Amino acid sequence: MTNQELADLIFPNITKTVADYEKMYPLRNLKEGAKVTRYAPSPTGFMHIGNFMSVTIDYVLAKNSGGVFYLRNEDTDQAREVEGAVEFIRHILEYYDINPDEYEYRDTKESKGNYGPYIQSERKEIYHTFIKHLIIEGKAYPCFLTQEEMDAAREAQTKDKRRIGIYGKYAKYRYISNEEAAKRIKNGEKYTIRLRSNGNFNHKFKFTDLVNGDMELPENDIDIPIMKSSNQLPTYHFAHLVDDHLMRTTHVVRGQEWMSSIPLHYELFKTFGFKMPKYIHTPLILKKDGDKIRKISKRLDPEARMTYYEEKGYPVYAVIEAVMTIANSNYEVWRENHPDAKFYEFEFSPKKMSSSGALFDLDKLDNISKNYLSRLKAKEVYDLLDKWSKTYDLEFNKLINKYQDYTINVLNIEREQKKPRKDYASLSEVKSQIWYMYDELFKDVTYDFDKRFTSNDIKVVVDEYFNNYYDEADDKDTWFKKMQDLATKLNYCINMKEYKENPDKFKGSIADISNIIRVAITTKNQTPDLYIILKLLGKERILKRINLI
């Protein structure tokens, strides 16, 4: 029995050839140096910060070179597929404004691009054509190993301290005749298609990775499965070969965990005589856990999930900046020199990327975010806050909408100046900073008065100030002058230096006077400029509040 006959038995309906597909998906007509990248997630319902870094790099590479960035849905594992996962991925990409040039969405039937289908489960015929080709050439074969047999092999290998895997004598079905294989298939035995590896583990080959540079790796000699028996779909490795070849991907950006598959992928591409794409393996995102450093985990670390940043309300800009800084640390310097450039105008350099792992520093994110937010106009912050709170704090959202102008004024405190305040790193922190500006939230409050003053001291200051000094119309200088007058009258020192030298000579300082009033109307002893707070709150609100004390 010939290989052809065996192949026809396995794939009776496959009539196209590899060459047909080569014609269908010709080389892309792009200018010299244009990069074709892709994000190829499996729809498991969540996106890791590490995945996001890869996507960002993909996008930068493509945009920067006038190339193509496409989205491919790697849904070959139905068991792990989660409903809504594709929508989720689409949402994240849209949220961060990283829009693929080519894509295909099954639910809405939207699609774009000439290299599809972009959903792997719809590419079965293509994969089968490629597998059939391999069988005809004797480079792949059906394998009837059961799970038990494979487990046994592994156990034996572990015990003998040998390499684990189906290779050499463990790949026992690579040696059976086509007749026997055909007989078993006709009997309905389950089988997988394995690569008939041609490699020698003791031989090394040279490989150049864009991040690590030149490496020497041992050849692959494992007969890995290329098609699963369960659903006739290819394994990741084989799909990578077929799809990235046919879709004419030039740069594959993926997690560092794929590094060790390079020997395999090298053999796969060599088997077909295809040109390998360039690889960029992104660093693992690490996390410090006590004294240990480990891979960030979606289970243990909320910040591992991309949803975290959205829920917290970190600006899109900040998250991308933080990720880019990890990807290439010279990004920060570049950003300083190009404050208004789009992140994808940055020339990413794989060589400058760390190849092992990086700790994702939330402090750094906060810093970037605070700086960004502080540079926005109050209305822009308002819009972001409005959008965020619609989903994550509806009550607050109603409130800020009810008092829109007032809220913008509140957000505008000490903003739009050379050195704006940097109070919040994320939208979720805003409320805790400004809640006391709203009567609706000013309920069941506890006052944070300085314990050095008795309730009578407080009463005296508050009564005196609001009865004899306070005037809503005062300008800032007048206001401050009055504060000094009040302080002097009640024997609070108006000169901080003098007070520090002789604290016993006075009841307190002007700072104490200010703070008593501050706490009386806001409950907090730390707020922005008291004068502005008084101004914004307005007489009516203030008088209502001082009656509450």
Added chain:
RNA sequence: GGUCUGUUGGUGAAGUGGUUAACACGUAUGCCUCUCAAGCAUAUAUACACGGGUUCAAACCCCGUACAGACUACCA
């Protein structure tokens, strides 16, 4: 066990034979006619994993050791 990768201050890191070993974040202190934030100034950090070698000279080149991580599925 095997294969591969990595190791520069608390964090991200620059630097690839000759530097006082950048920069940024963090932390601390001080200053700034009210607090806080910001800003400014100063400081901080036992920083080139360890041991050998090559060299006039090593963070950088070579060898070894240690440690860390990834992979080692009909998962991606």
